[in-house]
Amino acid sequence: MTEEQRAEQGAGEGAERRTVDSPEVLKALAHPLRLRILRHLGKTGPATSTTLATALGENTGTLSYHLRMLERAGLIEDIPERSTGRERWWRGVRGLDIRRPPQSELTDAERAMAGELDRMRLEEDVELLRQFTAEQGTSEGWMRGSRGLSHLTKAELDSFHDDYLALLARYARGPEEAPEDARPVLLRWFGLPAG
Template identity: 55%
Template sequence: MANRRAIRQLSDPGAHKALGHPLRQRILRHLGIHGPATSTTLARALGENTGTLSYHLRQLEHNGFIEEIPERSTGRERWWRQISADLRWPSAGEMDEESQQLLDEITGSKVEEELELARRFFTDHRRYGDWAKTSRGLTHLNREELDEFFEAYMELLSRFSRTTEDASPGARPLFLRFFSMPATEDPPS
């Protein structure tokens, strides 16, 4: 079953701060890869104490990134899952200075993580067999065409988005990355 992810524009500074914390990013990544968890299982997996995890889980819940699973929660044991959404940051001109600085910090902290994924792919792609796919391209687009391409890519990503709870048999968590940037520093003519 395909999961159509709702587009969520991250315009609230509180949401920016919630995502800016490195432990919260690790929590979201863990929930995305491994599925629902309790603060106890997260604490064990992430090497943190349950009190710290509970605080950060509440912050993520308050800002709409995770939700409690009431049918699995009993007594003091609360189960959490990530809310599936197409998270989009406003363009630089639409953000206040504090939010822009926070986005710059989040992006900067992801550089090593992204480089490590690329290293892992190019070093170990044979080990992954048919699970390792890559594509590179070069095209010439104007801004409107790039926006159209990006929206088509996001629609495709949404169409194939699955959580651990609704994944097909034999499914594995997969990292998918997209980025575009000008091939030259020259402004368009």
Template identity: 45%
Template structure:
């Protein structure tokens, strides 16, 4: 479910995953995330594409409600765009239709490649606990309910400390964050771990 938005259908999610999995659309979203706004001509120049191609992909991203037109800057044939806040939680793969699952799996594969680059950058740029790049690892024992509570609080912290680009205070920079939680495999301790 997208936060603050109605539940999406399987067909809508499939279209979303395909859109997010398109390499040029991802580059457009990254550019808008960094620079705030652009039109098809600016994107064509910056991304090495034709303005017709970037214009087409901008319209497709707008259909997915990932970006919106900036009416006060747009006029005639010149349309300016900005990205929209977006959050999505992928449903249980067992509940997905085959086409949705395939689109989600392809997008996950692309995200893993991006996250691997981000992970390496974080390690290369780490300058201690007071630097911009932060690398943390932890392990603990949690029940499933505690893990879900932790995830909700993690999202609440992001909402509390994060800012939309237009509201960011002086000195703020875009920061990419990832959080993964995975239980240890069952059977490593001759049975399912139960704590004390």
């Protein structure tokens, strides 16, 4: 899936990684509110449906439904030791490497969901690029970017991608483990033939 999702859900150094590539995960991700829930949990840490409803401007009934969908897909989990009575605390599942199932294994409906997820991610990425361009000069070093060109074989591109994922896993941690001076940082990588 996206490296952002891997970063938000990723494991810290030495933690076990688990690859997830089912159509159910794709379906769970192909909804804007669910993406916002995952982003919020990734940025701020565990939350209840009530605190999420307040933070995201939604009602608790709507949030509860979408939390159940994310839980069924294995993207979030409740924290039994923090939950009391009817109030459940949720956190993103750590150590997930979310990958898109091969196109040949998807139904037409699942391919349509994948297209919708791509559209939502593209809109988000374009907005992040606008923000980067507008604010990089005043970010005090918090915004970094790089562009490059290399001549690679497909095997080398695959290796580069795997190395990138390993690097993400090495630096990935949630808000609970982050030092006081850490900030959530969105990361992107993509490679494509130059023409």
